[in-house]
Amino acid sequence: MLQLPESFLEEMRELLGGEYDAWEKSYEGNEGFRGLRVNTGKLRPEEFQALSAFSLRPVPWTRNGFYLEGQEQASKHPYYAAGLYYLQEPSAMTPAACLPIEEGDRVLDLCAAPGGKATELAARLHGTGVLVANDISNSRAKALLKNLELFGAGNILVTSETPERLLDYFEGWFDKILVDAPCSGEGMFRKEPSMVKDWLEKGPDYYAGIQRTVVTAAAKLLRPGGLLLYSTCTFSRHENEETIERLMQEEGFTLLPLPLPKDRADLGFAPGLDTCAEAARLFPHRLNGEGHFVALLQKNECLPDCPDASGAGFPKRKEKADARGILKKLPEEWLDFAKDLHVAWDSRLFRLYDSRLYLLPEALAGKNIRSLRFLRTGLYLGEVKQKRFEPSQALAMALRKEDFALTADLKADDERVVRYLKGETLELEDLVSPKAKGWCLVCVDGYPLGWGKLSNGTLKNKYYPGWRW
Numbered sequence: 001m002l003q004l005p006e007s008f009l010e011e012m013r014e015l016l017g018g019e020y021d022a023w024e025k026s027y028e029g030n031e032g033f034r035g036l037r038v039n040t041g042k043l044r045p046e047e048f049q050a051l052s053a054f055s056l057r058p059v060p061w062t063r064n065g066f067y068l069e070g071q072e073q074a075s076k077h078p079y080y081a082a083g084l085y086y087l088q089e090p091s092a093m094t095p096a097a098c099l100p101i102e103e104g105d106r107v108l109d110l111c112a113a114p115g116g117k118a119t120e121l122a123a124r125l126h127g128t129g130v131l132v133a134n135d136i137s138n139s140r141a142k143a144l145l146k147n148l149e150l151f152g153a154g155n156i157l158v159t160s161e162t163p164e165r166l167l168d169y170f171e172g173w174f175d176k177i178l179v180d181a182p183c184s185g186e187g188m189f190r191k192e193p194s195m196v197k198d199w200l201e202k203g204p205d206y207y208a209g210i211q212r213t214v215v216t217a218a219a220k221l222l223r224p225g226g227l228l229l230y231s232t233c234t235f236s237r238h239e240n241e242e243t244i245e246r247l248m249q250e251e252g253f254t255l256l257p258l259p260l261p262k263d264r265a266d267l268g269f270a271p272g273l274d275t276c277a278e279a280a281r282l283f284p285h286r287l288n289g290e291g292h293f294v295a296l297l298q299k300n301e302c303l304p305d306c307p308d309a310s311g312a313g314f315p316k317r318k319e320k321a322d323a324r325g326i327l328k329k330l331p332e333e334w335l336d337f338a339k340d341l342h343v344a345w346d347s348r349l350f351r352l353y354d355s356r357l358y359l360l361p362e363a364l365a366g367k368n369i370r371s372l373r374f375l376r377t378g379l380y381l382g383e384v385k386q387k388r389f390e391p392s393q394a395l396a397m398a399l400r401k402e403d404f405a406l407t408a409d410l411k412a413d414d415e416r417v418v419r420y421l422k423g424e425t426l427e428l429e430d431l432v433s434p435k436a437k438g439w440c441l442v443c444v445d446g447y448p449l450g451w452g453k454l455s456n457g458t459l460k461n462k463y464y465p466g467w468r469w
């Protein structure tokens with residue numbers, strides 16, 4: 001067995017009692033499971049199964065998660081570059097799967113990087129409402145943004161702030177919040193033994209303090225009646241049940257049953273401890289996944305006289321130019337491009353910041369978030385360069401093949417796909433009419449990968465340099 005600190009093992013003996021030996025055995029010769037979660041914003045799980053040759057077995061507590069059983073290098077497959085899935089440890093699929101999302105919701109993922117849960121929340125919003133994805137670490141938030149854009153999410157605000165600072169803007173504003181809290185990581189020791197070092201240096205008490213601050217802010221960011229999903233990848237009662245009990249006792253929350261596709265006992269989920277039986281503990285000896293804790297709570301409704309704080313903190317935004325003003329500033333090349341774009345976007349939501357054109361989520365229009373540290377507001381459409389317009393990688397990922405007039409659809413096994421992803425120029429006479437000219441959406445098996453510029457059957461590569469293979 002992996003060398004684990006004696007004080008941790010002692011804690012586990014106390015927690016598991018008669019199940020301890022089975023738990024310890026689950027660490028022998030097992031480094032965990034590989035998982036893949038289908039991006040339902042782009043296709044249904046059964047469509048992905050029919051499309052891909054991957055060896056997949058369903059993760060029973062999700063509708064779109066699979067164990068990846070073959071030896072495929074799934075992170076180096078063109079379907080990954082098309083944003084068709086996220087690679088995720090199976091237990092880590094549980095928190096987002098257990099937060100009910102309805103179209104139009106205002107959703108916050110407070111500790112979101114690198115986006116394992118945020119990408120699922122974005123997919124389930126299907127382009128409606130707004131997802132605010134935040135992480136205190138700026139470098140991690142960059143990875144979060146990349147993953148959300150790869151997934152084709154445009155109704156987003158990606159920030160890198162403390163939860164307290166978000167309160168200045170978003171008090172009582174969100175319908176749903178996910179707090180996948182920074183934790184001591186005990187549940188991940190089998191898969192990531194390097195986490196033991198951090199546990200020895202900091203341990204559960206250190207993280208319990210951070211969790212307390214984070215959930216206190218989350219409680220205030222949520223509207224009355226809104227839902228909060230709290231999760232960790234640790235076993236410590238101090239970080240799990242004690243956090244939930246405080247939310248119930250001090251912040252007016254009620255613990256709810258988890259919405260799971262099957263009976264939780266059949267899935268191998270253990271109940272939470274003490275008053276938290278509705279929460280779930282995931283143990284590696286009970287199911288095929290790592291250790292996690294998941295709890296779904298509802299913020300109690302307001303009493304009739306409680307103040308409506310919803311969004312009160314937003315300074316109103318004085319728009320410099322109205323939408324018509326923005327359209328006037330766009331070059332003719334944008335107009336040509338827009339003719340090929342078969343989408344029904346409300347041009348009143350266009351914003352031009354310096355030379356960059358964005359489509360704002362409606363929920364954020366008129367809201368002044370300028371002084372927040374943000375990495376992206378809405379869908380970045382492209383760059384206006386004097387008379388030219390250059391569409392963005394994010395736009396390519398947010399489109400469906402049928403949304404753009406000129407496309408080149410390559411098969412996944414066509415060697416040109418990898419050459420495209422490497423940034424090479426391609427000859428495409430067999431795929432497009434020799435007369436075709438202009439911006440072309442390059443796809444793999446019907447799913448967009450990025451842009452190219454076509455002329456006389458030759459495609460000049462416009463795949464985003466930072467994403468090239």
Ligand SMILES: C[S@@+](CC[C@H](N)C(=O)[O-])C[C@H]1O[C@@H](n2cnc3c(N)ncnc32)[C@H](O)[C@@H]1O
Pocket residue numbers: 110111112113114115116117118134135136137140161162163180181182183210214
């Ligand atoms: C468990 S990880 C999140 C994983 C992520 N939800 C996913 O599924 O990919 C916890 C994250 O919380 C962030 N974090 C730590 N302290 C924070 C705080 N006070 N506010 C917001 N985020 C914080 C860390 O940078 C880290 O990325």
